[in-house]
Amino acid sequence: MATPLFFEGLTVQTQSHDYPIIITEDAAKNGSMAQQVAPYITGRQVLIVTNETVAPLYLSAFEQALAAHFTVRVCVLPDGEQYKNQDSINQIYDALMDAHFNRDVTLIALGGGVIGDMTGFAAASFMRGVNFIQIPTTLLSQVDSSVGGKTGINHAQGKNMIGAFWQPQMVLADMSTLKTLPARELSAGLAEVIKYALIMDVSFLQWLESNLPAMMALDLAVLGEAVKRCCQYKADIVAQDERESGVRALLNFGHTFGHVIETHQGYGNWLHGEAVAAGMVQAAELSQKMGWLSNEEVARVKHVLTLANLPIHPPAIAVDTALDLMGHDKKVKHGQIRLILLKSLGEAILTNDFDATLLTDVLAAHST
Amino acid sequence: MATPLFFEGLTVQTQSHDYPIIITEDAAKNGSMAQQVAPYITGRQVLIVTNETVAPLYLSAFEQALAAHFTVRVCVLPDGEQYKNQDSINQIYDALMDAHFNRDVTLIALGGGVIGDMTGFAAASFMRGVNFIQIPTTLLSQVDSSVGGKTGINHAQGKNMIGAFWQPQMVLADMSTLKTLPARELSAGLAEVIKYALIMDVSFLQWLESNLPAMMALDLAVLGEAVKRCCQYKADIVAQDERESGVRALLNFGHTFGHVIETHQGYGNWLHGEAVAAGMVQAAELSQKMGWLSNEEVARVKHVLTLANLPIHPPAIAVDTALDLMGHDKKVKHGQIRLILLKSLGEAILTNDFDATLLTDVLAAHST
Numbered sequence: 001m002a003t004p005l006f007f008e009g010l011t012v013q014t015q016s017h018d019y020p021i022i023i024t025e026d027a028a029k030n031g032s033m034a035q036q037v038a039p040y041i042t043g044r045q046v047l048i049v050t051n052e053t054v055a056p057l058y059l060s061a062f063e064q065a066l067a068a069h070f071t072v073r074v075c076v077l078p079d080g081e082q083y084k085n086q087d088s089i090n091q092i093y094d095a096l097m098d099a100h101f102n103r104d105v106t107l108i109a110l111g112g113g114v115i116g117d118m119t120g121f122a123a124a125s126f127m128r129g130v131n132f133i134q135i136p137t138t139l140l141s142q143v144d145s146s147v148g149g150k151t152g153i154n155h156a157q158g159k160n161m162i163g164a165f166w167q168p169q170m171v172l173a174d175m176s177t178l179k180t181l182p183a184r185e186l187s188a189g190l191a192e193v194i195k196y197a198l199i200m201d202v203s204f205l206q207w208l209e210s211n212l213p214a215m216m217a218l219d220l221a222v223l224g225e226a227v228k229r230c231c232q233y234k235a236d237i238v239a240q241d242e243r244e245s246g247v248r249a250l251l252n253f254g255h256t257f258g259h260v261i262e263t264h265q266g267y268g269n270w271l272h273g274e275a276v277a278a279g280m281v282q283a284a285e286l287s288q289k290m291g292w293l294s295n296e297e298v299a300r301v302k303h304v305l306t307l308a309n310l311p312i313h314p315p316a317i318a319v320d321t322a323l324d325l326m327g328h329d330k331k332v333k334h335g336q337i338r339l340i341l342l343k344s345l346g347e348a349i350l351t352n353d354f355d356a357t358l359l360t361d362v363l364a365a366h367s368t
Numbered sequence: 369m370a371t372p373l374f375f376e377g378l379t380v381q382t383q384s385h386d387y388p389i390i391i392t393e394d395a396a397k398n399g400s401m402a403q404q405v406a407p408y409i410t411g412r413q414v415l416i417v418t419n420e421t422v423a424p425l426y427l428s429a430f431e432q433a434l435a436a437h438f439t440v441r442v443c444v445l446p447d448g449e450q451y452k453n454q455d456s457i458n459q460i461y462d463a464l465m466d467a468h469f470n471r472d473v474t475l476i477a478l479g480g481g482v483i484g485d486m487t488g489f490a491a492a493s494f495m496r497g498v499n500f501i502q503i504p505t506t507l508l509s510q511v512d513s514s515v516g517g518k519t520g521i522n523h524a525q526g527k528n529m530i531g532a533f534w535q536p537q538m539v540l541a542d543m544s545t546l547k548t549l550p551a552r553e554l555s556a557g558l559a560e561v562i563k564y565a566l567i568m569d570v571s572f573l574q575w576l577e578s579n580l581p582a583m584m585a586l587d588l589a590v591l592g593e594a595v596k597r598c599c600q601y602k603a604d605i606v607a608q609d610e611r612e613s614g615v616r617a618l619l620n621f622g623h624t625f626g627h628v629i630e631t632h633q634g635y636g637n638w639l640h641g642e643a644v645a646a647g648m649v650q651a652a653e654l655s656q657k658m659g660w661l662s663n664e665e666v667a668r669v670k671h672v673l674t675l676a677n678l679p680i681h682p683p684a685i686a687v688d689t690a691l692d693l694m695g696h697d698k699k700v701k702h703g704q705i706r707l708i709l710l711k712s713l714g715e716a717i718l719t720n721d722f723d724a725t726l727l728t729d730v731l732a733a734h735s736t
Contacts (some may be wrong), residue, residue: 008577063501072573086454086458090454093523093529093530094525095525097523097524097525097529098696100524121493125489125493125520125530125532125533126529126530127529128518128519128520128531128532128533129532129533129611150496152493152496153498155461155465157462157465157466161461161465161494161495162461162493162494163493163495164492164493164496164497164532165496165497179402243496243497290621327468
């Protein structure tokens with residue numbers, strides 16, 4: 001087994017247990033993936049959940065290596081956000097029941113955020129909760145959905161409406177999987193990377209303005225550094241507020257606007273990260289109208305998103321439609337829309353104390 | 369509002385929060401049900417989940433009283449264990465989404481164990497967890513499923529395979545609801561009452577031998593005393609072991625055998641309590657073969673069940689079928705069947721250290 005070029009880790013602290021995130025490269029290629037996750041599998045039963053895109057790339061070698069030590073079954077789901085639903089969860093349950101697996105089973109999510117969210121929810125709900133491990137193979141899932149324990153599926157009327165907080169036993173992020181990621185998905189992941197900078201750390205924004213070209217060129221060491229920083233930002237927030245009663249909500253910056261885009265366009269037509277990118281522009285525009293950001297700072301937000309080849313204009317959505325879709329968002333409290341806005345670059349707040357006409361102005365500017 | 373004849377309470381301690389169980393009578397009849405639950409509803413949104421049997425009895429007055437203070441919606445499901453499935457959960461989700469309810473919602477389960485388990489799981493999984501309240505209207509749910517936070521649904525291949533641990537905000541047990549309960553369901557509830565005596569407290573067994581005739585005659589004060597004792601037994605166990613990694617498993621006495629009966633016969637043909645009753649006889653018989661109970665003690669187990677008009681003979685099930693169905697039970701660990709057996713009356717243990725041929729003997733005696 002070749003030594004990975006880099007191998008770094010951090011620990012996420014949660015109420016139920018602490019778990020490691022290991023950031024490495026070439027684990028999939030040199031066969032070390034199974035060796036790295038094996039110590040975190042407590043029973044003898046393993047169900048690998050993956051999709052039709054990822055399976056041909058990484059499944060065979062991983063499954064064979066695990067099968068030397070465990071009883072391994074595989075559940076291959078169709079690829080895409082439109083399959084993040086109850087039917088897919090039922091397929092996972094069926095695979096577990098058909099294998100006669102029980103509470104000792106460990107589920108392994110091998111894929112992007114959709115696979116991770118669904119596998120996590122299946123683990124949370126099978127026999128009232130079994131172990132799971134995340135192997136995120138997209139940048140988005142490496143920096144976002146694999147950290148913090150949010151799991152779930154979509155409801156026909158809303159995204160991520162069904163789910164649970166359920167923490168993995170470990171996360172293995174192999175940077176080399178990004179080499180097979182479509183460019184559009186790499187960009188979508190960078191939207192969440194940029195989000196951390198905008199809400200938490202203006203010095204990271206500066207770092208990104210310098211390093212995004214290298215990341216776009218798939219410099220794995222630079223990508224690994226970005227992933228580690230993002231996981232650390234998120235781990236710090238999750239340790240403070242696991243169930244999102246306070247500061248964790250700031251991670252949803254751009255997401256309320258973004259959910260409107262995703263719901264209106266139908267899941268899967270805009271990638272999540274693309275919708276968040278355009279949503280962050282709208283949130284920045286509202287922050288500017290509140291007098292918190294200058295026009296130049298809004299332009300800087302747009303510029304950094306452009307460096308990552310991300311959209312900065314949402315699709316045309318009528319104001320009433322957008323407001324109605326916002327009313328379905330989980331972040332609505334007592335019927336009032338609450339938004340995450342920027343007090344300055346690197347500092348976000350959750351507030352319902354904004355002028356509704358300013359929100360309407362922002363939506364109206366993108367309504368045609 | 370009339371003063372209830374009795375009004376007693378206890379507190380259940382759990383990892384997430386403590387909550388009260390209030391045992392009273394005539395709350396449904398005198399309209400105080402809404403007043404008693406209202407202090408435990410934190411938001412303004414309420415979804416009452418009930419079924420077609422219970423709704424005509426108690427829903428209207430309860431809903432109207434709540435509607436004075438809250439936005440109330442109702443989800444009426446068909447009655448029966450065969451509807452404890454994903455379709456029913458989806459109906460609850462749909463009702464929540466159609467009402468535009470959000471994280472502030474409180475779900476109220478008005479009905480028996482099936483309604484309680486499903487409402488609890490919907491609450492656990494809607495928007496990754498919202499509040500819920502239990503109003504159990506059957507003896508079984510008053511003494512068992514409304515205490516301790518186990519929620520869930522059945523899978524086509526196994527009972528309670530999908531679910532979560534999720535604790536209610538409060539439980540209101542109105543003894544007078546037992547007056548409208550079919551006699552067969554009252555008996556089924558008594559199976560769980562008797563279970564507590566057999567596994568935990570031989571003096572309670574003696575109390576039951578004296579008081580079961582009064583309970584069968586619907587003496588609400590005696591029933592209320594029994595419910596309070598059972599809830600206290602269960603609360604003590606849940607406080608020690610919420611997630612069933614140890615002592616809580618003892619509450620499944622009779623259930624592994626019982627699950628075989630329920631699964632083999634199809635959910636709903638044998639009531640859960642009836643299957644548990646026959647299953648407890650089988651567990652007692654195996655305990656006798658292990659040399660832990662005398663023949664007279666097994667006879668005493670059968671006698672107390674007979675006082676409650678419960679079955680003491682399981683249906684005919686072939687040995688191989690029974691063993692195969694046991695292999696699907698959640699209590700299987702590392703592929704070995706573990707059973708709860710009686711070391712003596714009032715003392716249970718969870719063990720896989722029994723002679724497999726003795727288990728086969730017990731099953732064979734009931735195979736034709």
